[in-house]
Amino acid sequence: MTILTVNNATTEKEFHQLPFSIYKEDKSWVPHLKQDIEKVFDNKQNKFFRHGEAVRWIAQKDGKTIGRIAAFINEKANKKSSTKIGGIGFFECMNDEKAAFQLFEIAKQWIKDRGMDTIEGPINFGEKDKYWGLIIENFEYPPYYNQNYNPPYYVPFFENFGFKKYYEQYIFHRNVSDELIPLLREKSARIKKDPKFTFDTIKKDNLEKYAEDFRTIYNRAWVKHEGFAGMEKRQAMTIMKTIKPILDEDLIHFAYYDTQPVGFFIALPEINQIFKYVHGNLNWFGKLKFLYHKIKGTCTSFFGLAFGIDPDFQGKGLEGAIFDECRRVVSIKGNYEDVVITWIGDFNPKMIHVIQNLGATKLRTLATYRYLMDREAKFTRAKVIH
Numbered sequence: 001m002t003i004l005t006v007n008n009a010t011t012e013k014e015f016h017q018l019p020f021s022i023y024k025e026d027k028s029w030v031p032h033l034k035q036d037i038e039k040v041f042d043n044k045q046n047k048f049f050r051h052g053e054a055v056r057w058i059a060q061k062d063g064k065t066i067g068r069i070a071a072f073i074n075e076k077a078n079k080k081s082s083t084k085i086g087g088i089g090f091f092e093c094m095n096d097e098k099a100a101f102q103l104f105e106i107a108k109q110w111i112k113d114r115g116m117d118t119i120e121g122p123i124n125f126g127e128k129d130k131y132w133g134l135i136i137e138n139f140e141y142p143p144y145y146n147q148n149y150n151p152p153y154y155v156p157f158f159e160n161f162g163f164k165k166y167y168e169q170y171i172f173h174r175n176v177s178d179e180l181i182p183l184l185r186e187k188s189a190r191i192k193k194d195p196k197f198t199f200d201t202i203k204k205d206n207l208e209k210y211a212e213d214f215r216t217i218y219n220r221a222w223v224k225h226e227g228f229a230g231m232e233k234r235q236a237m238t239i240m241k242t243i244k245p246i247l248d249e250d251l252i253h254f255a256y257y258d259t260q261p262v263g264f265f266i267a268l269p270e271i272n273q274i275f276k277y278v279h280g281n282l283n284w285f286g287k288l289k290f291l292y293h294k295i296k297g298t299c300t301s302f303f304g305l306a307f308g309i310d311p312d313f314q315g316k317g318l319e320g321a322i323f324d325e326c327r328r329v330v331s332i333k334g335n336y337e338d339v340v341i342t343w344i345g346d347f348n349p350k351m352i353h354v355i356q357n358l359g360a361t362k363l364r365t366l367a368t369y370r371y372l373m374d375r376e377a378k379f380t381r382a383k384v385i386h
Contacts, residue, residue, distance in 0.1 A: 001059055001060065001061045001066075001098075001099060001102060002059070002060045002061075003057050003058075003060075003102065003103070004057060004058050004059075004060060005055065005056070005057055006041075006056040006057060006058060006068075012038075014058050014060075014065040014068075015056060015058055015065075016034045016037065016280070017065070018058070018065050018066075018068050018092050019031055019032075019092050019280075020280075021065075021094075022092055022093075022094060022151070023149075023151075026151075028140055028141065028142045028143075028149075029142075029149055030142055030143055030149070030272045030275055030276045031279060031280030032146065032280065033275065033278070033280055033281070033282050034280055035281075035282050036146065037090070040054075040090075040124065040125055040126055040131075041054055041056065041070070041125075046125065047235075048072075048074060048125050048126055050076075051074065051075045051076035052073050052074040052075055052076070052125070053073055054070060054071065054072035054073075054125045055070065055071055055072070056068065056069065056070035056090065057069055057070075057103065057106060057107075059093070059099050059102060059103055061099065066093065066094040066099050067091075067092065067093035067094065067099045067100060067102075067103050068090065068091065068092050068103070069088060069089075069090065069091045069103040069106070069107050070088065070089050070090040070091075070107075070125070071086060071087065071088050071107040071110050071111055072086065072087045072088075072089070073086050073087075073111065073114050073116065074087070078116075083117065083118050084115060084116045084117045084118065085116060085117075085118045085119070085120050086110075086111030086112075086114065086116035086118070086119055086120070087119070087120050087121055087124075087125065088104070088107045088111075088119055088120075088121035088122060088123070089121055089122045089123050089124055089125065089131055089132075090122070091121070091122050091154070092150075093154070093157065095151075097156075097157060097160065100154075100161070101157075104157075104161050107119070108371070108373075112373055116373070117372065117373045117374065118370055118371065118372055118373065119163075119370065119373075120166065120368060120369070120370050121134075121158075121163070121368070121369055121371075122134050122148060122368075122369075123368065127239070129146070129305055129306070129342065130146040131146060131147075131148055132148065132169070132343070132366075132368065133148055133169045133343065133366030133368050134148065134150055134154060134155065134158060134366055134367050134368075134369065135148065135149065135150050135154075135365070135366050136155055136168075136365050136366060136367045137364060137365035138363060138364040139151065139152050141363060142272065142276070143272060144171075144270055144272055144303045144342065145268070145270065145271050145272045145275065145303065147342070158369050159369075161371070162375070163369035163370065163371045164369060164371070164379050165367045165368075165369055165381070166367075166368050166370040166381060166382050167345045167346050167347050167367070167368055167381060167382040168345070168346040168365055168366070168367050169343035169344070169345055169346075169365065169367065169368065170343060170344050170345075170346065170352060170362050170364075170365055171340060171341065171342060171343050171362070171363045171364040171365075171366070172340070172341040172344070172355050172356075172360035172361060172362055172363055173338065173339070173340050173341070173360060173361060173363040174339055174341075174358065174359050174360040174361065175337065175338045175339075176330055176331060176336050176337060176338055176339060177331065179359070180320050180323070180358065180359060181357060181358075181359060184317065184324075184357055184358065185320070185324075186317075187316065187317025187320055188317050188320040188324050190317060191316070191317045191318055191320075191321040192321055196257050196258050197255065197256070197318075197321070198256045198259075199253060199254070199255055199256075199321075199322065199325045200253070200254050200256070201249050201250060201252060201253055201254075201329065202247065202249055202252035202253075202254070203249065204247070207237070207240045207241070208237060208240075210240065210252075210254065211236040211237045211239070211240040212233065212236065213254055213261035213264070214236055214239070214240070214254075214261075214264055214266070214306075214308075215231050215233060215235075215236035216261050217261050217262065217263060217264050217308045217309070217310055218231050218236070218264075218306075218308050219231055220308075220310045220311060221309060221310065221311065222308075243266075243268060243305075246268055246269060246271055248268070248269055248302070248335075250329050250333065250335075251266075251267040251268060251269070251302050251326065252264075252265070252267065253265045253322050253325055253326045253329075254322075255318055255321065255322045255325075261310075262309065262310040262312075262313045263308065263309045263310065263318050263319070264306065264307070264308050264322070265304065265306075265307050265322050265323055265326055266305045266306040266307075267302045267303060267305060267326065267339065268302060268303060268305055269301075269302050269336075270299055270300075270301035270302055270340065271290075273298050273300065273301060274289075274290055274294060274299060275290070277289050277298075278290060299335075299336075300335075300336060301336060301338050301339065301340060302336050302339050303340040303341070303342055304339055304340070304341035304342055305342055307319075307323075307341070307351065307354075307355070309322075309354075314350065314354075315350075319354045319357070319358070320357070323358050339360075340363065341355055341360055343366060345368075345382065346382075347382040347383060347384050347385055348384075348385050349384060349385075350385065
């Protein structure tokens with residue numbers, strides 16, 4: 001077997017074409033857009049290259065590509081942690097454990113050569129809302145936009161090599177028409193009667209304001225998470241600009257108390273319902289297909305991308321109030337039938353409880369794994385947020 005670095009048009013094409021061979025019989029699979037993937041590895045488009053590096057490889061046997069993997073280092077994150085972590089991601093492989101192990105080994109050595117003591121994966125060279133985690137439960141449901149997808153045999157690949165679960169990631173689902181549970185309805189009603197609370201949907205022509213509101217709440221809500229360095233203003237604005245082309249103003253809601261931002265629910269149309277017709281390439285023909293299905297109303301689902309509540313307002317009913325406001329607005333137009341709520345780590349039991357109280361049920365489980373270079377070192381799971 002030959003391992004090749006992806007560094008030209010030929011190897012790049014092989015990197016993108018491999019999944020079409022692996023999933024050719026899988027009706028649930030939706031390919032990632034190659035344009036989206038290339039942004040991850042473009043040092044002009046991915047800000048993580050300012051303080052990190054990335055590389056990717058393909059594995060070939062008898063002239064046929066049978067596997068791929070990427071490895072990356074985020075030096076900025078490592079400066080704030082005693083654990084020196086390198087990441088792997090974008091792993092795909094035919095059902096060949098030997099080939100998978102060789103890909104893991106080359107990524108491991110590259111990461112080790114850069115002084116790292118831990119490998120985390122499969123993750124993204126970027127934010128956690130994309131390409132993060134390995135499916136370990138419910139392999140049949142289609143992936144939402146930018147969600148990792150994999151066959152069951154990847155799980156023993158990781159675990160037999162020596163990766164251990166660092167945390168589990170839960171994805172939830174509910175119908176738009178479902179009412180809140182009685183307790184949350186009561187709390188939500190009290191919140192909405194308080195004139196100090198107001199609710200607003202995002203406005204595309206004022207993204208800078210909402211980016212700052214989002215950043216304020218996000219930093220307050222995640223401050224206790226291990227390794228969290230805080231979101232910068234530029235980063236929040238980048239996120240808003242990224243989602244702007246596909247956002248539906250009815251799906252992004254903010255809550256305020258005395259004009260101060262205290263909660264948000266950010267959801268997007270589940271455009272993988274359209275992208276499954278694009279076949280992984282948003283070229284001019286793919287864009288025409290996308291426009292056709294957008295006008296046709298092919299998107300009947302949306303996915304909750306982020307849910308954040310200021311710690312001072314958690315557990316008081318604001319979670320239900322902001323979600324119920326979204327449900328109310330969405331129900332008026334009747335464009336959407338259900339919502340998929342993107343992953344919540346098992347290290348965040350409070351938010352899991354919130355989502356379950358909203359009437360959502362667990363749809364799928366993924367896992368983020370870690371591999372310790374020192375095989376005798378004690379392995380510990382992610383710390384729970386209290």
